[in-house]
Amino acid sequence: MSDQKTPRKSALGEVKGHIDALATGFKYFVDPHRMTLDYPAEAMELPKNYRGFFRLIDEKCIGCSLCEIVCPSNAIVMMQLPVAQPPAPKAGAQGSQQAGAQPAPRPAPRVKKRPLVDWGMCIFCYFCVDVCPTEAFEPSNIHDLSYFEESEYRPTFEGFLKLPESPSRNSRKVVARLDEKNGIRYEEKGDKE
């Protein structure tokens, strides 16, 4: 212990150090340089290709399960959803089937497979969006969500068909700029560089 040498100040130097620290603190107390964002009131303007929540376009999806296979965090599960009953074949066609030797056509599937994302597990890597052969995912740059109840959070197919509403959708959009004095400064979106 005793052979370790720490730089020692004189007693006056120590006192001066305390006074300097208090003065610095007081300076920032009087004139604060806030770096954080007053979030729900103002929010950062995000780039267009920011990887946020995405929605499913039901008409484009072919239920190929590629997104489920590629998902690294197993956030996507393929759901089997019932489809409306296909129109019954006509009576004449039935007769011709019985007459001919052709095999019966396969009945239309009763279920369709559609992906469902658990946002609690999603890491927003966008592998699924990239891999989709029919571009059935519509991306957006919304990255914040909030719910009042747990039941609202539960992923549902209907909820996945539309983009979620961001809590900061109506807030003032700002852009972060580097500032020599303050560190970070937030400007209105329209301001000049």
Added chain:
Amino acid sequence: MMTFLYFIPNSWLPLLESAFYALIFPGFVAILLLAFFIIWFERKAAARVQMRYGPLWVSKRTGGIIQLLADMIRFSFQEFIVPQGADFIPFVFLPGLLLAFSVLPTVFIPIGPDYSHIFPSSYTLLLAVAFTLVIPVYLVVLGWAADNKFSFIGALREAYLLISYEVPFILAVASAFLLYGTLDLVKIVGIQESTLPGIILNPIAAIVYIIAVIRATGRVPYDIVEADSELVFGPYTEYSSLMFGFVMGVPYIELYSYSLLFSVLFLSGWAPVTGIGFLGGLILPGIVTFVKAVIVMCFLVFLRAVYPRYKLDKAVRAGWSWVFYLALISLLLSAFVSRVLW
């Protein structure tokens, strides 16, 4: 005195004054409001210095001043859990006792020149200091009773620091006694009024007193006992619900009693304002004393924004070395000044 209360018999008036003193100002209501203010100020001041906003969204127009009220409502709806191994009676009853003992010193601290007929005693300084010194003992018991390693370590740290900083504290108070030559706080303020405030007569005693108060109330840099990044909440770790609210309030109320004593001992109390009667002898001077105490409190909680935490061994070493030496020097200085002045 209190002519507006014409329907009350004269013999009741002293009792009413005492009740007002205990319940409204500077007692219960004032302490409650001040605790709200000071915790809000602590959070906001630290946030301003650390480039943040601090509490903001509970009543945004006032800058989140009722955040603590929201917290208290949340605490009061939580379940109070007693750990299985805990010593039931101390664990449950000590928070209330702590709260009571942290308020108790304010009974003996006068806020106006006319205080002596509410609590007629000439040993008020001794009584106030004696009752502030009871609290750490309860803290140690409380940390032991919770049956939790964090509580236990917190209690041990409290015991270490208690021994190292109580001596300088008592020496600082003793040097104030030596300086004024009396234990009656009303007379002490009178002496300061006729000469100079105690902080000018003996600045070293004031500094030692402030350091000991920072230690006793667990403010940064001496928040070694609670140390929320090492021991979850020190001796208070196991508390939940309203009891947590109690134990969270205890250091602030302690801070209030110590600051009130500081403003009377060293800042000449109600100095520019004097008078007699209920309004002129208690309320108006009381407001001056109170404001001085609040300023001292604001300074003490502001330190959170500036300092990091002391290490336990360094704090103990400092308590037995330079704080102790300063306390001894302040005794000598008091002896010298009192010899020169009167």
